[in-house]
Amino acid sequence: MINFNGNIVAQDDSALTQNRAFLYGDGVFETLKIVNNKILFLEDHYFRLMASMRVVRMEIPMNFTMEYFEEQVLSLLQKKNISASARARITVFRNDGGLYLPKTNDVSYLIHATPLDSTAYALNSAEYEVDLYKDFYVTKQLLSSIKTTNKMINVTGSIFAHENGLANCILVNDTKNVVEALQGNLFMVVGKKLITPPISEGCLNGIMRKQILALAKKIEGIEVSEEIISPFDLQKADELFVTNVIMGIQPITKYRKKVFINDVAQLLIQKLNESISEN
Structure with a gap:
């Protein structure tokens, strides 16, 4: 059982109680722009994500290829009926277990996406x-x-x-x-x-x-x-x-x-x- 905002609830009701990205900031992420089902600068994003995982000593699964992540992102956009332009975030976090010292270096990931208004980059000349x-x-x-x-x-x-x-x-x-x-x-x-x-x-x-x-x-x-x-x-x-x-x-x-x-x-x-x- 845990206390969540003053209510005693079953621990299984809150995935955050064991999530290391939430508990310790033990995660890395990439924010992508997708235009007409094409991820811009995909190769650069992929290699930075892999480098970030190595820096924080996460185990990189064999299926974490550039083509795999491209497929996962685009399939999510298709399910959400987003076709023109979108923002997507891939968050990779170490799996549950341990305190500061993790029990494993294996990882899970989460992808979420939202539509964007325009496809091309435009210069915003408003006061900034x-x-x-x-x-x-x-x-x-x-x-x-x-x-x-x-x-x-x-x-x-x-x-x-x-x-x-x-x-x-x-x-x-x-x-x-x-x-x-x-x-x-x-x-x-x-x-x-x-x-x-x-x-x-x-x-x-x-x-x-x-x-x-x-x-x-x-x-x-x-x-x-x-x-x-x-x-x-x-x-x-x-x-x-x-x-x-x-x-x-x-x-x-x-x-x-x-x-x-x-x-x-x-x-x-x-x-x-x-x-x-x-x-």
């Missing part, structure tokens, strides 16, 4: 103000670069942003350098130079981050660099934008008293859509 979130810091370690089910800094940061009328917040690491935004990787444009923090600073090894870096390197006249960004550098920038797989590119319009343009972001969103239509 950000500020630093300094209550907690991102640590410069390998765990920070993968997507685990422990996202408390993103949750508390999102509450802070909401309470202060902000669209997003920028996270800093334990050496007070800029890492990323709450919902994605951060890019800064200074003149003709596109800069994003290196993975070693603690930022997520983002799938869209990888696409944007590759696309930008093909554009004549743009210098691409992965280098440390301080909070002071942000106010010297011409552009700031956030990237993730679901929204693509989100321009930041204001940081403190500085207002930004979105010229490079517009060019990159065009190149991104072109690259997807060609594949």
Whole structure:
């Protein structure tokens, strides 16, 4: 028996009592965008998921192939009658048993999906103000670069942003350098130079981050660099934008008293859509 919100119920009535992702954050996940029954950047997502499982010492089942996950995601969309565009999340968690020390490294997974309004990436030019979130810091370690089910800094940061009328917040690491935004990787444009923090600073090894870096390197006249960004550098920038797989590119319009343009972001969103239509 357990006490759930003041009611004594049978333990079997709540799967959460034994779920290690719930109890200890012992899980990893991938968020996918699917357009017309095609998972965008499938190979990148698959290999990041497998790498994340290895980092946290989960046993990878033999049937966890890229084709298997593709089939599982698309079959769910078919059952839900979602055909145009969708967001799906694959969460992999270690199986029940143990306390901090698990009794097994075997895993289970959960996939859920919701429809999206549009298929192509579109640039949202509405007001998007950000500020630093300094209550907690991102640590410069390998765990920070993968997507685990422990996202408390993103949750508390999102509450802070909401309470202060902000669209997003920028996270800093334990050496007070800029890492990323709450919902994605951060890019800064200074003149003709596109800069994003290196993975070693603690930022997520983002799938869209990888696409944007590759696309930008093909554009004549743009210098691409992965280098440390301080909070002071942000106010010297011409552009700031956030990237993730679901929204693509989100321009930041204001940081403190500085207002930004979105010229490079517009060019990159065009190149991104072109690259997807060609594949």
